Amino acid sequence: MKNYDIIFLGGGQAGVFGAFEAIEKDKNLKVLVIDKGRMLTQRVCPKEKLGKCVKCPTCAIIFGVSGAGAFSDSKFNMDYRVGGDVHVITGKSVVNETIKYVADVYKRFGFDEKPSGVEYNQPMLDIKKRCIEHDVQLVDTPTMHLGTDGSRELYTKLVNYLLESGVEFASEREAEELIVENGEIKGVVVSHKGTMETYHGENVVIGMGRSGAKKVMDLCQKYGVVYKTGAVDVGVRVEIPDIVMKDINENFYEAKMIYYTKKYKDRMRTFCSNPSGFIAAEKHGDDVILANGHAYKDKKSTNTNLALLCTKTFTEPFNQPFEYATAIAKMSSMLTGGKILMQSYGDLKAGRRSTEARLARLNIVPTTEDYVAGDISLACPKRILDNIIEFIEIHDKITPGFASSDLLLYFPEIKFRSTRIEIDENMETNIKGLYAAGDSSGYGSGLNIAAVMGILAVRHIVTK
Numbered sequence: 001m002k003n004y005d006i007i008f009l010g011g012g013q014a015g016v017f018g019a020f021e022a023i024e025k026d027k028n029l030k031v032l033v034i035d036k037g038r039m040l041t042q043r044v045c046p047k048e049k050l051g052k053c054v055k056c057p058t059c060a061i062i063f064g065v066s067g068a069g070a071f072s073d074s075k076f077n078m079d080y081r082v083g084g085d086v087h088v089i090t091g092k093s094v095v096n097e098t099i100k101y102v103a104d105v106y107k108r109f110g111f112d113e114k115p116s117g118v119e120y121n122q123p124m125l126d127i128k129k130r131c132i133e134h135d136v137q138l139v140d141t142p143t144m145h146l147g148t149d150g151s152r153e154l155y156t157k158l159v160n161y162l163l164e165s166g167v168e169f170a171s172e173r174e175a176e177e178l179i180v181e182n183g184e185i186k187g188v189v190v191s192h193k194g195t196m197e198t199y200h201g202e203n204v205v206i207g208m209g210r211s212g213a214k215k216v217m218d219l220c221q222k223y224g225v226v227y228k229t230g231a232v233d234v235g236v237r238v239e240i241p242d243i244v245m246k247d248i249n250e251n252f253y254e255a256k257m258i259y260y261t262k263k264y265k266d267r268m269r270t271f272c273s274n275p276s277g278f279i280a281a282e283k284h285g286d287d288v289i290l291a292n293g294h295a296y297k298d299k300k301s302t303n304t305n306l307a308l309l310c311t312k313t314f315t316e317p318f319n320q321p322f323e324y325a326t327a328i329a330k331m332s333s334m335l336t337g338g339k340i341l342m343q344s345y346g347d348l349k350a351g352r353r354s355t356e357a358r359l360a361r362l363n364i365v366p367t368t369e370d371y372v373a374g375d376i377s378l379a380c381p382k383r384i385l386d387n388i389i390e391f392i393e394i395h396d397k398i399t400p401g402f403a404s405s406d407l408l409l410y411f412p413e414i415k416f417r418s419t420r421i422e423i424d425e426n427m428e429t430n431i432k433g434l435y436a437a438g439d440s441s442g443y444g445s446g447l448n449i450a451a452v453m454g455i456l457a458v459r460h461i462v463t464k
């Protein structure tokens, strides 16, 4: 039975950057990264060859070493205000300093790009003014952009470096149990091709991402890890011709906007904008198919996609936001037979379903075939749909043309981070030696904060 100094449950952004930091601090540490998916080089999506999703039991796009980041557009936000809110625990400067440190690691592995969105020109000032006029907060943070292809390159170099430095990877192993004795972590149990394996260690960092969020909640309940019911983000991914988004794309690359709806006072935000990008289907189990999007550095479409998300927190006695969001996704999947549900904004406003014949009359051609044209109002709760429509109309005042019939709405886009684990400034939970980092902790929603949390956990472990 092997004993490790640090075990990472989940080899995504938090896991690989945590492992990097461990080796930086002490080359002799015995570090193990466990992941449900495959090693990065074996993460091949059959869709690339077959042209359609064949519903693999473990989706190579979201599961596997390097995590969701490996296939993401990898916009790296250089500010604590975007990508999560761990700063409420650590303070802002720690997060910003660690983000800078991560950007230096990116540079070390060959990625060095001048961040966009730093100096304002006239079109940017005009956009900001229109945001102010319409009660929209523009969160203007510097952003670096790797692109889906650049991101694969970076992770390949980083994972190779970790392997050369002696970090062990146990891929295709799914976290099943924690070993907790007298309030202290002693190891983990994982399943691998029908058998159970035990790994011992007194420091375990859980970073299982959104894909592992439900499992993390189950583990918290079973082993008494203190957590709160968090929020859930439900909305749509929209796609619109680049020409409409030109000013934003060319000057900000991505303009992050937050808006509180007049009707319900709910928080809406734009998220993960991909100029000249592509819509992607994200599979979380057989009947949970979510919309997402990405962009390559070199391969380009003529459409921009971005998410419009509604953040919902629930009050007592309801405490199952994860199940709530899953039920929404299942309802949508029921209507489509396991694809994303898509409707044009023109059809939504006209109260009719979209059909291929109606879509063919638009100026826009969808960048995916993983959808079924239909009526999203049959699957999306009214309050959320009202919020989406209000946000689209407000966005139109900032970006004229946005609320046109050519806007395609792909449903649902959901961010599962409903468990908010109670952690201290070192990312340690109430179980001694058990740390939580990244999206599955409930404090992260982006690459920057996941890396920061993995690194901060390791910095504490090595001081012990």
Ligand SMILES: Cc1cc2nc3c(=O)[nH]c(=O)nc-3n(C[C@H](O)[C@H](O)[C@H](O)COP(=O)(O)OP(=O)(O)OC[C@H]3O[C@@H](n4cnc5c(N)ncnc54)[C@H](O)[C@@H]3O)c2cc1C
Pocket (backbone or CB within 6 Å): 009, 010, 011, 012, 013, 014, 015, 034, 035, 036, 037, 062, 063, 064, 065, 066, 067, 068, 069, 071, 072, 073, 074, 075, 076, 077, 083, 173, 174, 175, 207, 208, 209, 210, 211, 212, 213, 215, 272, 280, 282, 292, 293, 294, 437, 438, 439, 440, 444, 445, 446, 447, 448, 450
């Ligand atoms: C299509 C797409 C585009 C995105 N674009 C951006 C972007 O441009 N900028 C940005 O900042 N963020 C982006 N994100 C979000 C970003 O990828 C995540 O916030 C980030 O990867 C979170 O890191 P993490 O380590 O917490 O989780 P992840 O990177 O998701 O890693 C979690 C790991 O845990 C593993 N795992 C899950 N369950 C188990 C289990 N039971 N047992 C063992 N292992 C398990 C998974 O296989 C995975 O490797 C995007 C996400 C997607 C899906």
